[in-house]
Amino acid sequence: MKQTQLQRVSIAITSTKTSLIALGILFSLSGCNDSQPTNKLATEAAVINVTAENTASKSLAIWPQLTPAIAKDPALEANIDALVAKMTLEQKVAQMIQPEIRDITVEDMRKYGFGSYLNGGGAYPNNDKHATPADWIALAESFYQASIDDSVDGINIPTMWGTDAVHGHNNVIGATLFPHNIGLGAANNPKLIEKIAAITAKEVMVTGIDWVFAPTVAVVRDDCWGRTYEGYSEDPQIVKTYAYAIVEGLQGSVKGDFLSDQHVISTVKHFLGDGGTEKGIDQGENLASEQDLYDIHAQGYVGGLNAGSQSVMASFNSWHGVKNHGNKYLLTDVLKDKLNFDGFVVGDWNGHGQVAGCTNESCAQAVNAGLDIFMVPTAAWKPLYENTIAQVNRGEISQARIDDAVSRILRVKFRAGLFEKPSPVNRPLSGKTELIGQASHREVARQAVRESLVLLKNNQSLLPLKPNVKVLVAGDAADNIGKQSGGWTITWQGTDNQNSDFPGATSIYAGIDKLVTQAGGKATLSVAGEFDPQQKPDVAIVVFGEEPYAEGNGDIDNLEYQRGDKRDLALLKKLKAQGIPVVSVFISGRPMWVNSEFNQSDAFVAAWLPGSEGQGIADVLFTKPDGSVAYDFVGKLSFSWPSSPQQTQVNVPLAQDNSAQAQADYQPLIPYGYGLTYQSASTDAVTLDQLSEDNFSATQTLEDLALFERAVKSPWSMYIATNNERQGLSSSVANNSALNIRTMDRVVQEDARLVSFNGSEQGTVGLISNFPRDFRAYSKGDSALSLSIKVLQPVQKPLWLGLACEGDCRQQVDIAKLVNAKLGEWQAISVSLNCFAGEPMDFAKLVSPFYLATEAKVELSFSDVVIQAKQGGNTIQCQ
Structure with a gap:
């Protein structure tokens, strides 16, 4: 789960914001731009332009018909139906909205009655990294009391707090931190895993939290992936066994102490195929066959659902061109109908904003696909709430789909006893700070270290x-x-x-x-x-x-x-x-x-x-x-x-x-x-002496890397910017104070962009990723950045072609003279990557592999932006 905005945490990447503002980019992982009208511009940096049609062949026969771990209780279902029948549309949609603790107040909770909320990584009560367990409990209590206060919203359904406790209660100072999943996989000890999960549940409950976003059940296929350590193994059978064990440890046994006052709600994530993206690119494209999707990537869900996991988190990745947050086949036909999952599907950090045609503030497609809870940090939660209500009223989302989502949320809350449990401050484990980092817990972690x-x-x-x-x-x-x-x-x-x-x-x-x-x-x-x-x-x-x-x-x-x-x-x-x-x-x-x-x-x-x-x-x-x-x-x-x-x-x-x-x-x-x-x-023993130290960099075969060819290629997204703001694009037409941009047809439909810079200030158009990317292989070789461009009138000021990396770094080349040489016609421009090398450029951490920026008043068109693995004879070299 992408957990925090760059401007909110003090990590190395924060310096990117400053440097990219100078470039004309406001780079934020959440990308929220409150000044933009809803439904016009995407507010998520990772909006990917993909077709809405999944090209993979589909066969539900591949998927097993699982028997639900928990049989439906007719009395409970009657209670759910009765409660749903009494709820207004506004109350129902509020159950589907999950904001973040930094973006809502207690009064917001009282007014709207959100069904849940979360803290992202690097988010703490009072924005205090060293917040005490008492601070966490106090926040949980205040939000809980506001949620059951019906004086404003007319309903008293208890909210629930979700957190990423992925190797212990890792957001809390002093908690026991277990080895990450890759080490636990090397231990191959399911009983130990169950014990670790049970300890994690206890330490989480000390702070008044109800719900844990774990386990990650990704089966990693490419170790370049930055989340490899969140995977237990490349063997799906270990993942399947571990998923069952950790869900049972977190939630308790469905035949015993299921969701008792010693346990929390678990989440198997991320559905589906996050560990199998092409080249290990996070949030990228999984092109596995459906059979491999089941045989390899779904086994953790079989294990987790058989243990009774009550929530599943949708994944950022795409499967054959369709973002999973908007994939009805996977979320509804496979997960809910075939695998018989009757809990709820929660989104990942603004993941709905990456669905084609969606923004962080509006995404009927995700609800219709089967998403039950929007994870919507930043101020985008309010327009998303309002837009979803409007979409139901317009018939874009059916009332039946809303009722199904709310019923699933309530089902989990009833099963977890949230309607009967005392408030967070009064629960049995609440405030027992001696459990945080308790010696017996640390001893289990020490055992896990030894075995890993x-x-x-x-x-x-x-x-x-x-x-x-x-x-x-x-x-x-x-x-x-x-x-x-x-x-x-x-x-x-x-x-x-x-x-x-x-x-x-x-x-x-x-x-x-x-x-x-x-x-x-x-x-x-x-x-x-x-x-x-x-x-x-x-x-x-x-x-x-x-x-x-x-x-x-x-x-x-x-x-x-x-x-x-x-x-x-x-x-x-x-x-x-x-x-x-x-x-x-x-x-x-x-x-x-x-x-x-x-x-x-x-x-x-x-x-x-x-x-x-x-x-x-x-x-x-x-x-x-x-x-x-x-x-x-x-x-x-x-x-x-x-x-x-x-x-x-x-x-x-x-x-x-x-x-x-x-x-x-x-x-x-x-x-x-x-x-x-x-x-x-x-x-x-494998002989590990006198190994070859040849890294094969000289003979490594690179392929051309298309960045924008007919469409923007994943994981990049297109943006426009001024010196003060950046906007991601989800529309065919957009503008800011420096420029207008629209799609145009060069060879095929919408395969180029027409940009009109008005000359009032520096404007920028380019490509960006929501995470830095590693381009060292290209920078060390004979590679070039190429594009096709057409300019109608002379450019009177510099036209910068550039790249930007994490931290305060960018390099750019003025191509004004080049484009002025062939006015009114398309020309191919290729610039050696060596032109962008040197301090402070870091090709290991590239966030923008292409941008055009100028203060000139000029209209230009561009298409076919490619990193060429091998320079051509007309490539521009730099001294």
Whole structure:
């Protein structure tokens, strides 16, 4: 779930806003522009121009007819029907609106009676990162009381609060943080997963919250995806088993303590195919066949629904050209009718705004497709509420569809006991702050850390280490709880955190230091690997890895670790050159190409993102004082390890495709299911010495990348801007104070854009993504930005062709002389990407791969914007 606006959180990407305003772009992930009239311009940065017709063949026979985990209760259904019959249309639509805590007041809740609300990642009561559990409870209580106050809206249906508690109650200071899903998948222990989910439910309920947006049941196919660590495994069977376990842990057993006062409502997400997008692009296009959609991507839903999950979250991605938030076939025909899901479908963060023809403020298509709750952060909630009412009154949405959505919401509320439970402040677990980060909870997390570790290399049985040694602990992740915890940790991206933000937690170094000191050894921390020559260490443990990220901010274009900046490799080489045995502990949200780092390591441990209990790593690396093994490695790779940076899709063949050819095509560096133990014989080990360090960049085959060719290509969207505002486009005609833009026909219908700049101020038209994208492969090659353009009259001022990246960076080239040379005719212009290189451009974090900007009064047309993999002979070069 895209959780926060850039202007609201203090993460690295915030500087993008400032730099892009200078460019004429107001870049905000929510993209809300309240000054724009409803239904005219899209307010979501990720509006994708796609056709409304799904090109995939469809066959409902592929999908099983599931038996609902909870049988319909006639008395409950009668209560639902009676309540719905008494509700006004306004009250019904309010049940379908889910705003965010930063965008509504208690009085808004009293007036409208929203069915639910949420806090996004990086959102806290009173906008205070260090809000106490008491602050969370107070907010829950105030919204609850307002929701049941019928003095204004005439109805007293209790609201419910949803939160992303994806590896513990990760928005709350002091909570227990478990390993992210990728590590839990390596543990392959469903009973442990159920226990983790039950603990998470308890810590969530301490703060008065009813509903958790978990589990993520994505089956990842391309490890370039920035959400890879949210997947348990590339094997759908592990995901299916885990989905059942975590739903049962969160909600309780349908045969026992289901949704008791010890449990919360769960959400299986994101429906459907989010882990299978092309090139691993977040919110991108899934082109799987329907059979693969079921066999691979739907298994987590089979598991979760069989355990009785009461909500399903729609996914941002498209399936064969149709955004899932507007896909009736998937949301209604498959999920509700064939899989017999009778809970509610909730949207993701303004995901309805990405449906063709929709904006954040208006989307009848999503309701008609089967969406029951709009997740609508920002001020867009109010026009969306008003527009939805108007659409029902005009017959664009049927009253029956509204009644169905509201009935589903009420069904879950009745099943969860929200009508009978006391208010949040008076619930059994509410305010029991001793449960937040309780020692017994941390012990379970510590166990999960131990079981998630995968031993990939152990030359000469270096591990386990005896604890009475001199150990140097190096690397920038060694004493960094935020880095070891990854994204979705206090802040959305997991950045801007200090160790002091994790009371009760333990860094990896702190766990090592405590264990070694107690055994009479000595642990020395030096991030840079420095030590007193008179106290040469017996061994070095180097803890390094990826910086935290969430969602599309983690998308990359290949799997090479620290491409172009091998500082961690330099540290390993330095220690090896001094004759010190090196144990590498690799922190990452996915397998990565680390051949060079393998070569410089005597032992190598994939530690994933272990969370708050870093001492679990020391538990396994060291023996007991008497030399006996304390805890052996049990983790096994739930993701195959790549043999090259470009091998981003390396997935073990499924049982139904276990052919000789499939096996022959499966060529990872380290296979799925691999993991050494202290009992492993040397013959069991994959040889990870003297590996090739050729990253194949020189021979990498790139294809032309169309950005705007007949239509805007996903994940880009078109915008227009002035120096003060940016607007996404969902209409064929739009304007701002600097320009007018409309679609036009060049070769086929609407394959070009006609832009009239009025010369009053700088205007900009371009393409943008809601997350930074990785273009390093193109920037290192012989690539160019090309477009077709036609200008009718001379351009008297600079016409800038440019690119922009995250942070305060952009590069641009004046093409006015070029276009003036051929007035009145279409011409192709190709500019080497080298022209846009140099400080401060960062091709790893490109947010706008194309824009045109000018202060001139001029009318121009453009089409066919492409990143050419290979420059042509007429490509413009720059000194």
